[in-house]
Amino acid sequence: MPAFQLTVNGRPRSVDADPDTPLLWILRDNLGLTGTKFGCGVGLCGSCTVHQGDKAVRACQVPLREAAGTAIVTIEGLAPRGLHPVQRAWIEEDVAQCGYCQPGMIMSATALLADHPHPTDAQIDAVIGEHICRCGSYPRIRQAIHRAAKGGAR
Amino acid sequence: MTSRRDFLKIAGSAGAGLVLGLRLQGKARPGAPAEPVFHPNAYLAIRPDGSALLTVPKSEMGQGVRTALPMVIAEELDLDWSRVELHQAMPGPEFLHLGTGGSTSVSTTWMILRKAGAAAREMLVAAAAQSWGVAPDQCRTEKGTVFGPGGRTSTYGELAEAAARQPVPKAPRLKAPQAFRILGRPTRRLDGPRIVTGKPLFGLDVRRPGQRFAAVLRCPVVGGTPKAWDASKALAVPGVHAVVQVPTGLAVIAEGTWPALQGREALAATVRWDEGPNAAFNSRDLENQMRSALQGPADPARKAGAAAPALAAAARVLEAEYAFPFQSHTPMEPMNATAEVRSDGATLWTGTQNPNTAQVRAAAAVGLKPERMAVNVTLLGGGFGRRSGTDFSTEAIQVAKAAGPGPIQVVWDRSDDIRHDQFHPATLHHLKAGLDGHGRIAAWSHHIAGGAVLRSWLEGQKSPGQAETEANGAWDIPYDIPALDIAFAEVQVPVPLGWWRAIEIVPNVFARECFLDEVAHATGKDPLALRLELLGRRGRVKLGGEDVDIARLRRVLELAADKAGWGRKLPAGHGLGLACHAYDRRTYMAEVAEVSVKKGQLQVHKVVAAVDCGIVLNPEGLAGQVEGGVAWGVSALFSQITFEKGRTVQENFDTFPVLRSPDMPRVEVHTVASLEAPSGMGEPPVPVCLPAVLNAVFAATGKRLRRLPILPADLA
Numbered sequence: 001m002p003a004f005q006l007t008v009n010g011r012p013r014s015v016d017a018d019p020d021t022p023l024l025w026i027l028r029d030n031l032g033l034t035g036t037k038f039g040c041g042v043g044l045c046g047s048c049t050v051h052q053g054d055k056a057v058r059a060c061q062v063p064l065r066e067a068a069g070t071a072i073v074t075i076e077g078l079a080p081r082g083l084h085p086v087q088r089a090w091i092e093e094d095v096a097q098c099g100y101c102q103p104g105m106i107m108s109a110t111a112l113l114a115d116h117p118h119p120t121d122a123q124i125d126a127v128i129g130e131h132i133c134r135c136g137s138y139p140r141i142r143q144a145i146h147r148a149a150k151g152g153a154r
Numbered sequence: 155m156t157s158r159r160d161f162l163k164i165a166g167s168a169g170a171g172l173v174l175g176l177r178l179q180g181k182a183r184p185g186a187p188a189e190p191v192f193h194p195n196a197y198l199a200i201r202p203d204g205s206a207l208l209t210v211p212k213s214e215m216g217q218g219v220r221t222a223l224p225m226v227i228a229e230e231l232d233l234d235w236s237r238v239e240l241h242q243a244m245p246g247p248e249f250l251h252l253g254t255g256g257s258t259s260v261s262t263t264w265m266i267l268r269k270a271g272a273a274a275r276e277m278l279v280a281a282a283a284q285s286w287g288v289a290p291d292q293c294r295t296e297k298g299t300v301f302g303p304g305g306r307t308s309t310y311g312e313l314a315e316a317a318a319r320q321p322v323p324k325a326p327r328l329k330a331p332q333a334f335r336i337l338g339r340p341t342r343r344l345d346g347p348r349i350v351t352g353k354p355l356f357g358l359d360v361r362r363p364g365q366r367f368a369a370v371l372r373c374p375v376v377g378g379t380p381k382a383w384d385a386s387k388a389l390a391v392p393g394v395h396a397v398v399q400v401p402t403g404l405a406v407i408a409e410g411t412w413p414a415l416q417g418r419e420a421l422a423a424t425v426r427w428d429e430g431p432n433a434a435f436n437s438r439d440l441e442n443q444m445r446s447a448l449q450g451p452a453d454p455a456r457k458a459g460a461a462a463p464a465l466a467a468a469a470r471v472l473e474a475e476y477a478f479p480f481q482s483h484t485p486m487e488p489m490n491a492t493a494e495v496r497s498d499g500a501t502l503w504t505g506t507q508n509p510n511t512a513q514v515r516a517a518a519a520v521g522l523k524p525e526r527m528a529v530n531v532t533l534l535g536g537g538f539g540r541r542s543g544t545d546f547s548t549e550a551i552q553v554a555k556a557a558g559p560g561p562i563q564v565v566w567d568r569s570d571d572i573r574h575d576q577f578h579p580a581t582l583h584h585l586k587a588g589l590d591g592h593g594r595i596a597a598w599s600h601h602i603a604g605g606a607v608l609r610s611w612l613e614g615q616k617s618p619g620q621a622e623t624e625a626n627g628a629w630d631i632p633y634d635i636p637a638l639d640i641a642f643a644e645v646q647v648p649v650p651l652g653w654w655r656a657i658e659i660v661p662n663v664f665a666r667e668c669f670l671d672e673v674a675h676a677t678g679k680d681p682l683a684l685r686l687e688l689l690g691r692r693g694r695v696k697l698g699g700e701d702v703d704i705a706r707l708r709r710v711l712e713l714a715a716d717k718a719g720w721g722r723k724l725p726a727g728h729g730l731g732l733a734c735h736a737y738d739r740r741t742y743m744a745e746v747a748e749v750s751v752k753k754g755q756l757q758v759h760k761v762v763a764a765v766d767c768g769i770v771l772n773p774e775g776l777a778g779q780v781e782g783g784v785a786w787g788v789s790a791l792f793s794q795i796t797f798e799k800g801r802t803v804q805e806n807f808d809t810f811p812v813l814r815s816p817d818m819p820r821v822e823v824h825t826v827a828s829l830e831a832p833s834g835m836g837e838p839p840v841p842v843c844l845p846a847v848l849n850a851v852f853a854a855t856g857k858r859l860r861r862l863p864i865l866p867a868d869l870a
Contacts, residue, residue, distance in 0.1 A: 018392060021412045029367065029410035034359035035352020037535070038411075039486050040568045044807040047486055075352030087350040094342040094774050097782055098216030099349035100356060100486045100535030128815040132807060134486050134536050135216040136785025138818040140778070 004068040008033070009077025019065035024048045026064055027074060035075035035103045039132065046131030049104040050074045056111035056127075075103035078110065086110050089148035097135035105131055109145050118149050157619025158256070158608060158626070158657070192314035194277055194322055196248040197270040198227055204298050204311030206233050211243045211263060213254040213507050214345070215485075215537030216782070217836040218775035221343045225771055226264050229336040230271030230329060233310075234298035240344060242531050245513045245524075252531070254507040255542050255653065257834025260771060261740065264832060272326035274317070281316035282308050331769055331829050340774035345533065355533040357505040360492040362561040366395065368553050369414040369565055371421050372403035374573055375800035376649050377430035380404055384424035388417035397421060398556040402545075405553045411565050429800060432648040437480070437580070437796040443645050444582040445475075447603040452641035455625035456698065459637030461588075464597035468588030472676055474669055476583040477861040478661035479794035481654055482802075482810055483578075487535020488571040491550035494561040499526035500551060501561075505534035507541040515544045516551040527551075538786075539653040543576045569805035576652025577795055579605035583628075583665035588637075593677040595688070597637035600628045600666060605647035607658065620644065622698065627662030627841060630697045632707055632736055633670075633688035649797070655786050656840035659737065664862070667733035667845035672858060681849060682715050682732060700739040706766045707736050709826055711744040714764035717824050718746035727752050728759075731849025737838035742766040742826075745784070745839070747819070747846040751855050754870045758788050758819040758847055763839060765823070768830035776835050781821045783839025789813035791844060794863045 003016045008031060015030050022041075027033040027050070039047030041060050048059040051073040078084045083091075086109050096102045105128065112119055112127045119127075124142050133141070190199030190207055199207040208227050214220040224238055243249045275295055282300035283290040285308070293302045298310045310317075331337075348355055373379060385397040388406050393413030398405050406421060408414035465471055491504035493516075500522055506512045509529045517527040534541050550564040566574070581604035588597035608623040609616055621642040622629065629640040654660070674684040689711070692704040711734040720730060727750045734744035746762045761784045770776055789812045796803045804810040844862075851869075852858050859868055 017410075018412070018416075021410075025410055025412040028358075029412070032361060033352075034354045034356075034361065037356075037486070038358060038488070038565075038567075040807055042568070042806055042808075045486065075350075078351075083347075083351070090350045091342060091346045094346065094778065096216075096343065096346055096349045097218070097778055098214075098486070098534060098536045099345065102349050103352045106350060125816040130814075132486065132812055132814060134484060134538070134786075134789075134812060135778075136782035136813070136818065137778070138785065138813075138815040139781055139821060141815070 004064055006067050006069065007071040009073055010080070015064065017064055019063060021064045022060045023050070023062040023064060023067045023072065024059035026067070027059060033074050033076050037100055037103060039101065045101070046108060047101050047104040049107040051107060051111060054111070054114060056108045075107060078106070084110060085151070086113065086144070086148045089144040093140045093144040093147060095137050095140040095144050097137055101131060101133045105133070105141055109141070109148070113145065113149060119145060156617040158623040192274070192318045194274045194318070195270045197267060198231065198274055200310050200314045202311050202314055204234070204309045205237045205239060207239050207241050209241045209243050211249060211252055212259040213252070213505070213509070213531055213534055213537065213541070215254070215507065215534035215541065217259070217779060218343060218772060219254070219259045220345055221341055222260060222771045222775055223263060223267060224344065225336050225341060226267040227271040229334055230268045231275045232295040232297065235336060237298060238344065244531065245510045245529050250510060252509045253511070253542070255539060256738070257741065257836040257838060259834065260832045261834055268328050269326055272328050273323050276323045276326050277317040277320040278310055278313050280320045281313045285316065337769070337771050338773070341772050342774060356487055356535045357490045357492065357503065357532045358487055358535070358565065360503040360532065360563060362492065362494065365492065365561045365563060366407055366409060366557070367411045367414045367563050367565060368405045368407050368557065369418040369567070370400065370403045370405045370549065370553065371418050371425065372570065372574055373427045373429065375427070375429040375433050377432045378427045379430065380425050381428045382426045383421060385421065387420040387424055391417040391420055396557060398553070400549065400552045400556055402549050405556065405564070407557045407562065414565065415567060433800045435648050435800045436798050440580065440645065440647060441477070441582065444603040447643040447645050448582060448584045448601055450643060452601050452643035453621035454641050455621040456629035456638055456640040459597070461597045461599055461637040461639035464637040465586055465588040465599065468596055469591045470589040471586055472589070472673055473584070473586040474672060474860055476585065476665035476668065478581050478664060479862055480580045480796070481578040481790060481793060482572050482575045482795050482804070483538045483540035483654055484572060484810060484812060485534070485536025485538055485540055488568055489540070489546040489566040490564060491547045492561055492563040493550040493554035495520055495551065495555045499528065500554070501528040501530065502547055502551060503530040503532060504547050504550070505532045505541055506547060507534065507537050508544060512544045512547040515548050519548045520551050520555045538655040539657070540576065543652055545576070545650070568807070572805050572810060573802050576610065576650040578654035579607060579647060579651050581661045583661070585665060585669040587669070587673050589677065595635050595673060597639070598631065598635045599639040601641050601643060602628060602662065603643040603645055605651050606644050607651045607653055610651035624658050625662060626657065626738070627659035627735065628666055630702070630736065630739055631666060632697070632702060632704060634690050634692065635688065656837040659735070659841045660790065660844065663733065663735050663841035664844040664848070667735070667842065668848050668860065671731070671845070671849040671852065682711070682720050685711060685734060697739055702736050702739045706742045706826070707734055710734065710742045710764040710766050713824050713826065714744035714746045714762050717764065717822065718748070718762035720746060725750070727854060729850040729852065729854025731846045731851070731853055733842040733845035733849065735842050737841065740833035741835065741838035743838045743842050745842045745846040747843070747850045749847060749850040749854055751851060751869050754866060756851060756864065756869055758817070760820045760822065761843060761846065762822045763824065764826065765835070765838070766826035766828055767835050767838070768828050768832040770825055771832055773825065776825065777823045779835040780823045780839045783837070784821050784843050785813050785818060787840045787843025788817065788819065788847065790862070791847060792863050
């Protein structure tokens with residue numbers, strides 16, 4: 001199998017795997033970055049969201065061949081030192097219940113805020129509506145995004 | 155054990171109480187804090203640096219036990235909350251009943267944890283008093299420090315070694331709830347920072363040296379077995395190591411999850427199944443069987459007065475059929491377990507609600523004594539009752555044994571998770587209300603037909619408590635009605651059944667509270683006024699041998715109605731609906747929903763909830779549970795599992811839609827202040843949500859929806 005080069009959380013990585021392997025499994029099984037979660041495998045739940053360049057993408061829908069040569073950021077690399085303001089807002093609003101879907105939510109929220117520094121509820125719903133949280137943390141996700149937008153996260 | 159109530163009582167006996175001299179699990183790593191020197195019982199330990207290691211004897215699945223239970227210990231022990239670290243209990247001699255379910259984690263452990271904390275506090279105070287030559291009652295404690303006369307202070311860390319030599323008090327003095335400093339304060343979950351930074355916390359995050367991965371090809375028809383297959387196609391997939399047969403199917407062992415899934419797909423193309431006896435099972439035939447069962451004999455769950463003659467003599471009888479579908483749990487983390495079998499024993503790492511049973515069953519499956527089977531409980535990426543099952547942990551140990559040395563993580567994908575769920579059963583409900591000449595309810599009959607979860611739980615046995623368990627929420631109807639006939643008619647279903655968030659109480663309270671709404675409208679009464687009339691001015695009453703305080707239920711109903719503005723003028727197309735219930739006779743809940751229906755589209759705008767669960771340990775956690783319970787309830791209005799040719803029609807979130815952010819109503823939470831013992835909050839917000847919404851739909855449209863899920867045609 002050919003080796004593929006990609007940048008993950010700022011580090012160049014070389015991965016020797018089937019080019020069709022979804023980035024999700026490369027991150028989790030080959031690179032040991034388990035913060036990116038498996039929820040549905042078909043791009044319906046958003047649990048595996050990471051950044052590819054400046055876009056939030058579903059890692060289960062990006063084959064290794066398309067990840068090659070790009071820069072990937074996962075939840076582990078979102079704030080290499082300390083916490084990203086969105087992570088702080090998440091803690092302040094006590095968003096997580098079971099917590100499983102939250103890394104994906106946070107990766108989408110940070111991409112949203114990069115595009116729309118002060119998103120409306122409708123803009124938040126358009127992005128978070130593509131994710132699933134079975135615990136029902138949606139109201140707090142919305143509050144946390146507004147808090148981060150206001151710079152209210154201490 | 156004959157009923158779910160008995161099961162909860164056993165689970166409620168929690169750990170072994172105050173075990174002396176227990177060594178905590180885990181080895182010191184280089185750079186790790188020093189070993190605890192003071193560990194007076196199984197629940198807590200204090201290190202020389204003053205940090206506290208608290209053991210959580212319940213599984214965390216989002217309901218907040220890894221915050222609320224440590225708060226209880228920290229309160230009585232007067233710990234510095236910022237110096238608390240958590241340790242998750244494992245099955246063993248000191249933890250015989252770690253089962254988590256039934257919203258019982260707080261009610262069953264809180265006295266044990268209070269005593270554990272209070273005993274340790276008294277020992278620390280005794281050590282300080284002894285060293286200062288003063289009486290213990292001259293000392294006080296706060297934030298991990300003992301304060302003595304003359305400005306003397308010692309930290310718990312400094313006292314830990316001397317405290318360990320003190321006798322353990324048999325009856326430590328507990329704080330009065332009015333003196334609580336930690337309990338009752340909104341407190342963020344301790345795992346929050348680890349969750350938002352993506353730390354490996356869940357079962358699927360387990361990575362052991364030499365770990366391999368497996369996906370199991372299971373017959374889509376429950377009870378089916380592989381007749382013939384060709385493993386060569388799977389073995390040709392790069393990274394696939396082996397195909398092994400296990401009782402649940404064929405396991406593809408690989409170096410990673412993806413090759414395991416790819417290998418399984420290749421294998422699936424070659425397999426021929428013997429689909430077994432359930433290949434014709436389907437939802438339509440089952441519904442007909444349930445309808446027939448409602449005409450036949452049923453097991454009584456509760457009888458009061460003489461319902462049959464009262465119904466026969468009634469001036470008017472209202473009746474209706476309600477239907478609730480099969481449901482899937484679909485926690486966001488699909489089922490999984492990591493297992494290793496060695497010559498000297500075995501180890502499981504898994505997110506389970508039921509660690510002790512998982513231990514016993516996994517051990518039996520590979521011929522080991524339970525004490526040779528170590529069970530590490532990870533965080534659960536959602537549980538909702540699904541992870542009370544032991545199917546996934548037993549299967550993983552069987553795969554590991556068949557695959558040979560080294561740890562194996564058995565990964566279920568979403569279609570495995572849905573197709574091989576332990577489903578919440580479908581039920582049909584036949585309700586009758588006999589009205590006297592004044593329109594008052596003289597008799598109430600609620601017969602339920604469907605599969606019995608308890609039988610599945612007891613691995614096929616019918617227990618005498620079955621009807622009571624399956625009719626929970628129906629037989630404990632809180633209203634003052636002279637004659638009651640509540641019964642359950644079992645219909646055998648071939649698929650595994652399991653308890654779901656808020657269990658049978660969801661369908662039973664849905665039918666009960668919607669039908670009561672029908673009675674209100676049929677008799678020209680306001681739905682709130684009718685409920686208040688039927689609750690009456692009663693206080694404590696006995697329901698099924700348990701005390702229920704009707705006044706507390708009345709108070710939450712009045713509170714929710716008041717805060718929601720019951721009776722106010724609403725915009726066109728909007729409606730308000732309400733429902734109330736004393737959940738498991740312990741948590742008093744009422745909800746008022748405001749909905750609108752426009753162009754056939756139902757929108758649930760807001761749910762106002764009022765709750766009395768006794769002393770509130772963590773108001774932040776309580777609010778989250780109500781929000782989550784409402785989300786679960788609204789989601790359940792639109793989802794269903796159906797069976798065709800012995801298999802589920804649904805297999806992912808496209809065909810099993812669940813609630814998403816745009817459809818999440820605003821949730822307002824009101825709590826009744828109370829000094830009663832705390833009950834539970836994980837499930838109680840769910841059941842009342844469904845009828846509150848459906849009664850609001852009736853108020854908005856005049857359409858009475860008696861059948862779930864709501865389909866587009868229902869509101870067109």
